[in-house]
Amino acid sequence: MNQIQGRGIDASLNDTGYRQARAIASHFKNNELHHLFSSSLKRSFETASVVGEMHGLEPEPHADLDEMDFGPLEGRPISEIESKLEELHNNWRSGNTTFTFGQAETPEVVLERASGRVEDILSEKRGKNLLFVLHGRLIRILVSHWLGYGLSGMHKVPHTNGALYHLQWNGDAFKPIYLNRTAHLSNGSASKV
Template sequence: MGITNIYLARHGETEYNRCNQIQGRGIDASLNDTGIKQAQAIAQHLQDVSIQRIFSSSLKRSQQTAEAVAKKYQLEVNTYQDLDEMDFGILEGKPISEIKPELKHLHERWKSGDVDFASAGGESPTVVFKRADNRARLILEENQKKNLLFVLHGRLLRILLSEWLGYGLKNMHEIPHSNGALYHLRWNSTGFESLYINKTDHLTDLHSKEEIASN
């Protein structure tokens, strides 16, 4: 088995991200203007990589980000509900400032190793990992020795990468993420190797332009 290059991106910004509101699987928000620019920056950065297949969740913010890359490569975006963000149940749509105690409790349970715990009406990290990992491994088996792009979500990236890279689900908070960030892994029969995590230098020019425009 040869090396498969896995590029992962977190979707661009939505208004929920900008306003610090929980999205999750049940909120299907579109990219805002900044998110569209971030998606274009991802596409520009990956232009020399020769991406061969593109995968995303079924949610708009992920699909729209993936489509910016797909347009440059003239590829189709393959979408899967299994790759959707975690369902945060009753917390979805709420400002983070209003649910700090609930989020603190959730994170403390996870950090303690109780990764089967979920918010009311939501999914646990264990459930999310199982559905997304199963789908991802099917994709990897079918696309060996190719350059693949997955456009996913913040919590989902933490869940997948914490297990794939040996951190363990209870340490998923150690995986950083930000809108438009990139990750690069290599996969073969022995497992996953990380080349970089949460790469954002392709967004530097974007931030600089925004600062100039706001002055």
Template sequence: MSTTDIYIARHGETKYNREGKMQGRGIDAPLNKTGRLQARAISDELKDKSIDHIFSSSLVRSMETAEIVAWTFRMKYHSYPELDEMNFGKFEGRASKDIEQELNEVHRTWQNGNTDYAIDGGGESPVMVLERVNSRMNNILNNHSGSTLLFVLHGRLIRIVLSHWLGYPLSDMHRIEHSNGALYHFLKNDNSLEMGYLHKTDHLEGIMDEEG
């Protein structure tokens, strides 16, 4: 029985994260200084893990994080648009505090079980995101069975994917914590998926909070 070692990292911080603005698939922002430090901290944390392959979304913040880690392992990373963050439609680029009531209504809709609901303006539903992400990730996992893999992903997407992996309904995805630079670990055997840890952040301690 082969075991696949799966690490998942949330990308480092961007200006949008710092300013509390919605940053989904429609916003392609680079890392700021803190984000680059977080990416290096991910590298340091994983440097002894013998990573075989690194995968990211096609968004700059994810690719920049993956590139910093890939440099440590002297390897290339592979990016896929199917791993991109959820599209938040009309909320993209807006400050969360300015749309708090509308956001709360969306979250209540999802928590009440309507995970087919998508935000107006070209947004995606949790079900839509899971379908596109799960297809690509299953393909990667099947093609690299027995390897040690790192996925550099996004906050809402991590909530969606890990809820599915842990057997939660998507209406409970808020149970999954996420923050910039956090790590998650799973072990996959032929017929089982075992959680190692969720939302590991101790490697980020001591990082100076820098803008720019």
């Protein structure tokens, strides 16, 4: 059953998630990683830990990098809330990125907490190769902001679970090298949920 797993759902990785984590770790086996960051949620930290084992790095978790809180939509089957999700996405695409249900977070709130943390890390670790293990909606929020799409352009950022995004920071701006790369998941473990 596909369901919304936001900030309030702290589930561990399932078998597919572990396969994806091993594929990510294998992808980076010949790359020098200096630091590894994750959200504080189990699924992100467990993925980062699999990568960290290969590189001798301990993931550094940050709650500011947690997935968006989707409020009353979390934990519910997607089939039950399709109309609500469509309403969310339509509002966001039209520029109403303060729209939400209940006590859920807005894209602005998520951007503020996560982008500030990433900027602090980039400043501290200048010139190092950093790997961030993050969540789908959070990735769309950050990348749309960093690449100048604006939050109403989040839908322009493709995402697949286990996908890789490579961005270079020059001290002023991000340059995308690739987005949503999934070739490392060729064993069929990719999911667009």
